[in-house]
C-alpha cells in the first residue's frame with residue numbers, strides 16, 4: 105500500500121486537499137500518478153492524513169481475495185477518518201461488495217477511469233481557480249522515488265489466463281503509440297529519472313492492436329513494436345528495465361540490445377509454471393514455446409542476462425509429477441530471482457471451474473519444496489557474483505552503508521546491494537561496486553568508483 109504525499113505542494117492559497125491511498129501493482133501506481141497529475145494541475149493539494157483532507161481517493165486492487173480485503177479495509181479506514189471517499193481501481197469494476205459494506209461512498213469507478221475520478225472529485229470539492237496553483241512539473245507527479253519511474257506502454261491484455269480476471273477488468277490490449285511513450289520517457293529523463301521500468305500486462309505484445317503502426321519521433325518514424333521501442337528507449341542514456349515479457353520468439357531480437365548495453369540485461373517473465381499440463385490448464389501465453397531452449401539461447405547472446413519470474417503452485421489439477429517437473433525445470437533454468445505464490449481462487453476466474461482443487465496443506469508443502477529448490481539455485485547464482493565489479497544505482501543513501509541495486513535487480517521485488525563507501529552517495533547515483541559477499545537475496549560490496 106502506498107500512502108501518497110508530495111513535497112511539491114503549491115506555495116499558498118485555500119487549495120482543496122486530497123488524501124490518496126494507492127494499492128496494488130505498479131500498473132495501478134501509474135494510474136494513481138495520472139489521477140494525481142491531473143488533480144495537481146487543477147490546483148488540488150495532497151495531504152497525508154485523511155482527517156485533514158476534503159476528500160479521500162482509494163485506488164483499489166481486486167486481483168486476489170486478500171487484495172480485495174486490504175482494499176475494503178482501506179476504504180473503511182477512509183470512511184471512518186473522513187467520510188468523503190471516492191473509490192477507483194480494479195475493485196471498482198465490480199462495485200457490489202463495496203456498495204454492500206460502504207453504501208455512502210461518494211463514487212466508484214473502474215481502472216483507468218481517470219476522467220470519472222477527476223469528475224467525482226470536482227463534484228465533491230470543486231477546484232480552486234488560482235493560477236499559482238496550476239503549476240505542475242511537465243513530467244507529472246511521480247510517486248516513485250525521483251530517480252526511477254514506471255512507464256506504462258499499454259493497457260489491458262489479449263490473453264485469457266484462466267486464473268486471471270484482468271482482461272475482464274481492464275479489457276483487451278490497447279497500446280500507446282510509440283512516439284507518445286517516448287515523449288513521456290524523455291520528459292522523465294529530463295526531470296532527473298535514471299531508471300525507467302517499462303510495464304504493461306504483456307510487454308512483448310506491445311503494438312499488436314495497432315498493427316505496429318509507426319508514429320513520428322524526432323526525425324524518424326518509430327513502429328509500435330517491442331524491438332523498435334526498446335531500441336529507441338535505449339538511446340535515452342538511462343537504465344531501461346523490461347517487465348512482464350513472455351518468451352515469444354520475437355523477444356530473441358531484443359537480447360542483443362542487452363548485450364550491447366542499450367537496455368538492462370534483465371527480463372521479468374512471469375512463467376507461473378513449467379509443466380506443460382498445468383500451463384495448458386492456465387492457458388498461459390507462449391506456453392507451447394520451448395522455454396529452456398529459449399533461455400539458453402538468450403544467455404549465449406547475453407551471458408549477463410538476469411531473469412526474474414513468479415510461479416504458482418497448487419493450481420487446480422496440479423499433480424506431484426507436475427511439481428517434480430517444475431522443480432527439475434527450476435534447477436535447469438537457473439533463474440536469478442523468483443517469487444512463488446500458493447494458488448488462490450479469484451472470484452470470476454475460469455480456473456474456479458477446473459476440477460482437482462489442491463488442499464491447502466498440499467499447497468503449503470509444494471510451496472516449501474519449490475522454495476527450497478530455488479534457494480539452492482539462488483545461492484549459486486549469487487555466489488558467482490562475488491568478486492565482480494558491477495554498476496549499482498543508489499536507492500537509499502546511508503552514512504556509511506547505502507542501499508542500492510545492480511542491473512539484475514528491480515526495485516521493490518528483487519534483492520538489495522549494500523554498498524560501503526568512504527564518500528557520501530546520492531540517491532540515483534550509479535557507482536561501481538566490488539562485490540565482496542552474497543547471500544541468497546542480497547549482495548554486499550564496497551564502492552570503488
Ligand code: SF4
Nearest residue numbers: 261263265268270305
Ligand atoms: S497475461 Fe494472463 S495473467 Fe497476465 S494480465 Fe493477461 S490474462 Fe492476466
